Amino acid sequence: MRLIKSIGEWLDARLQLGTSIRETMEHPVPRETASWFYVFGSAAFVVFMLQIVTGIMLALVYVPSAGEAWNSLQTLNHDVALGWFIRGLHGWGSNFMVAIVLIHMVQVFLFGAYKYPRELTWIVGVFLLLVTLGMAFTGQVLRFDQDAYWGLGIGASIASRVPFMGHSIVNLMLGGPIIAGTTLSRFFALHVFVVPGLLIAFVAVHLLMVLKLGINEWPMPGRVVRKATYTKEYHELTQKDGLPFVPGAIWKDLFFAAFILLSIAACAAYFGPFGPSGPPDPTIIQTAPRPDFFFLWLYAVLSFLPPSMETPALLIGPVVGIIALLLLPFVFGEGEKSWRRRPIAVLTILLVAVALGTFTRLAGNAPWSPVMDAWSAIPIPPEFLHNRSALERQGALIFQDKQCHNCHSLGDQGGKRGPDLDAVAVRLTQDQLIRQVIQGGGNMPAYGKNLSPAETTALVAFLETLHPAGQSPARDASRAIALGPEAGASPVTRR
Amino acid sequence: MSLIRGVTRRDLFMKAGIFLNGIVGVILAVPIVRYLLSPVTRERKAGYDSWIPLGDLEQFPSGETRLATYRNPVVSSSDGGTANIACWVRNVDGKSFQVFAINCAHLGCPVRWFPQSSLFMCPCHGGAYYQDGSRASGPPERGLFEYDYRIEGGKLLIKAGEMPTPGQASNIVREIRTCV
Numbered sequence: 001m002r003l004i005k006s007i008g009e010w011l012d013a014r015l016q017l018g019t020s021i022r023e024t025m026e027h028p029v030p031r032e033t034a035s036w037f038y039v040f041g042s043a044a045f046v047v048f049m050l051q052i053v054t055g056i057m058l059a060l061v062y063v064p065s066a067g068e069a070w071n072s073l074q075t076l077n078h079d080v081a082l083g084w085f086i087r088g089l090h091g092w093g094s095n096f097m098v099a100i101v102l103i104h105m106v107q108v109f110l111f112g113a114y115k116y117p118r119e120l121t122w123i124v125g126v127f128l129l130l131v132t133l134g135m136a137f138t139g140q141v142l143r144f145d146q147d148a149y150w151g152l153g154i155g156a157s158i159a160s161r162v163p164f165m166g167h168s169i170v171n172l173m174l175g176g177p178i179i180a181g182t183t184l185s186r187f188f189a190l191h192v193f194v195v196p197g198l199l200i201a202f203v204a205v206h207l208l209m210v211l212k213l214g215i216n217e218w219p220m221p222g223r224v225v226r227k228a229t230y231t232k233e234y235h236e237l238t239q240k241d242g243l244p245f246v247p248g249a250i251w252k253d254l255f256f257a258a259f260i261l262l263s264i265a266a267c268a269a270y271f272g273p274f275g276p277s278g279p280p281d282p283t284i285i286q287t288a289p290r291p292d293f294f295f296l297w298l299y300a301v302l303s304f305l306p307p308s309m310e311t312p313a314l315l316i317g318p319v320v321g322i323i324a325l326l327l328l329p330f331v332f333g334e335g336e337k338s339w340r341r342r343p344i345a346v347l348t349i350l351l352v353a354v355a356l357g358t359f360t361r362l363a364g365n366a367p368w369s370p371v372m373d374a375w376s377a378i379p380i381p382p383e384f385l386h387n388r389s390a391l392e393r394q395g396a397l398i399f400q401d402k403q404c405h406n407c408h409s410l411g412d413q414g415g416k417r418g419p420d421l422d423a424v425a426v427r428l429t430q431d432q433l434i435r436q437v438i439q440g441g442g443n444m445p446a447y448g449k450n451l452s453p454a455e456t457t458a459l460v461a462f463l464e465t466l467h468p469a470g471q472s473p474a475r476d477a478s479r480a481i482a483l484g485p486e487a488g489a490s491p492v493t494r495r
Numbered sequence: 496m497s498l499i500r501g502v503t504r505r506d507l508f509m510k511a512g513i514f515l516n517g518i519v520g521v522i523l524a525v526p527i528v529r530y531l532l533s534p535v536t537r538e539r540k541a542g543y544d545s546w547i548p549l550g551d552l553e554q555f556p557s558g559e560t561r562l563a564t565y566r567n568p569v570v571s572s573s574d575g576g577t578a579n580i581a582c583w584v585r586n587v588d589g590k591s592f593q594v595f596a597i598n599c600a601h602l603g604c605p606v607r608w609f610p611q612s613s614l615f616m617c618p619c620h621g622g623a624y625y626q627d628g629s630r631a632s633g634p635p636e637r638g639l640f641e642y643d644y645r646i647e648g649g650k651l652l653i654k655a656g657e658m659p660t661p662g663q664a665s666n667i668v669r670e671i672r673t674c675v
Binding site: 065066067068149150153154156157158159160161162166167168170171172174175176177178179180181182183184185279280281282283285286287288289299302303305307308310368369370372375401402403404406407417440443444445446447449450 | 531532534535537538543562564567569570571572573574575576577578579580581597598601602603604605606607609611612613614616618619620621623625631632633634635636656657658660661662
């Protein structure tokens with residue numbers, strides 16, 4: 001014990017850091033901030049440490065070469081003792097880190113912590129969010145599988161839409177004309193050197209400011225921030241009713257950090273690592289690329305935007321969003337901090353959360369994507385084929401053979417790209433069905449060139465049987481008048 | 496030190512030192528920036544595209560659309576399988592061809608050909624194209640990207656080498672041409 005003490009004293013006599021470390025640890029914080037709401041920032045930091053450690057471990061085996069990366073991931077998963085677990089920790093750590101950073105941001109926003117004098121802390125925080133998302137995206141690329149390959153293609157397609165410079169940006173991003181060896185090498189450099197370097201620098205500035213300016217006090221309705229008086233009021237609060245950060249507040253941070261680390265380890269052990277999916281060979285086209293969880297919402301947005309809106313929305317949207325976040329502390333730098341007095345702030349958070357949640361959930365089953373193998377793998381449910389004429393069954397065959405099932409569902413089976421056809425005969429008359437099949441429209445391709453008249457007749461005959469038992473199909477009333485009562489009754493069979 | 500008014504020797508040397516480092520910085524920055532921009536300058540100077548044989552004409556029967564693959568002309572030793580590129584070859588009538596890029600004109604996902612319905616479908620956001628590559632439905636703003644082709648000694652050659660993207664100059668030109 002005495003030896004440790006004397007070594008400590010010897011070191012401190014030379015480093016001379018002891019006093020400032022002690023002062024930092026014991027600096028007073030407002031009593032109410034020793035709260036479970038104030039643990040997310042430190043938790044994000046701890047997860048970042050985990051990412052650094054597991055990242056270095058993975059780099060011991062991973063080969064950042066387009067020809068070798070996928071194989072080295074297989075080696076990690078199967079040949080290196082507990083390699084799969086380290087990959088799991090790193091992958092789940094990434095998801096947890098993005099989630100905690102977002103929660104931290106919401107908490108800071110709702111507690112008004114971005115207001116005077118912590119504007120710069122918030123701005124650096126915005127950069128930290130962007131850099132964290134940058135880590136998530138570049139990390140997804142390093143898991144060099146089919147999703148990574150085509151994800152890069154999507155990134156390049158988006159970047160190429162920048163006016164004038166788009167093409168050069170794509171070449172810079174890919175390091176050449178195609179997604180290949182140089183692409184992976186530069187994303188490796190970004191993920192391992194550049195972006196973490198920025199992250200460490202931003203974290204240092206962020207933490208320094210939290211220490212210099214003090215942690216945000218617990219917002220009380222009616223306690224209004226004014227630039228003239230705030231610093232004095234905060235100082236009084238910490239001096240009169242404060243407690244030392246260590247051990248007064250830090251124990252909750254420690255407990256929560258341990259809980260998060262344990263959760264990541266549990267997820268890694270139970271669910272295992274992410275992928276890799278198929279090898280990054282672009283000649284294997286039987287693939288349906290999907291982005292990682294935190295980019296799923298973007299995947300959904302990209303399928304819903306009308307074509308004409310897409311390029312402006314993709315290029316201007318993020319810029320507007322980031323500028324809004326950066327301007328927030330300057331526009332609303334004073335005033336109420338408490339969420340109880342800031343209904344628009346609360347509504348904004350709810351709106352963003354509901355929107356992101358909805359888009360993410362939609363992207364989970366991607367109703368906009370055709371089910372590429374529905375025509376051959378998902379049969380028409382038997383109830384749609386019972387007691388049908390030969391012509392109608394021929395139509396059902398054409399329905400499958402012409403891949404209608406890829407975009408249209410029957411009995412909740414098949415694609416969701418187009419409307420489900422369980423009761424299409426109630427919605428459309430025979431003429432309307434023929435027109436829709438031949439001419440397409442409303443986001444459906446035209447099949448006129450691809451269906452013979454006989455095939456169209458059979459297909460429409462089948463579609464006309466698709467109505468609920470107690471409900472008759474839609475009929476064109478004028479038809480009966482023009483062609484006689486028989487024509488209105490069963491036009492197809494009469495032809 | 497500050498007793499002497501005006502510029503001291505030390506001040507002068509410090510400023511000269513800063514100036515010297517500034518010049519050295521610029522001297523170093525020029526090659527660094529040129530190094531970083533090499534993918535762009537290479538494209539500007541020589542271009543990435545060249546004529547690549549896709550195979551004998553017999554591989555592409557008249558009236559059918561078949562998948563073809565080629566090794567990208569610009570490769571490095573670390574590319575592995577990523578330099579193998581696929582494309583769709585449509586033999587229109589035995590004489591004329593259309594060669595489409597595998598990449599959807601929306602966001603670059605690999606489109607698949609369905610001969611039964613004569614459609615190209617994209618698995619990502621549901622873009623669809625007719626057999627001649629024109630847009631059928633979905634989010635794409637335009638038809639499939641098309642490579643220039645020529646026939647030489649019974650072989651089909653295409654001019655390729657770069658992943659087509661919506662912002663590429665040659666593609667924009669082609670788009671305008673098809674519009675006119």
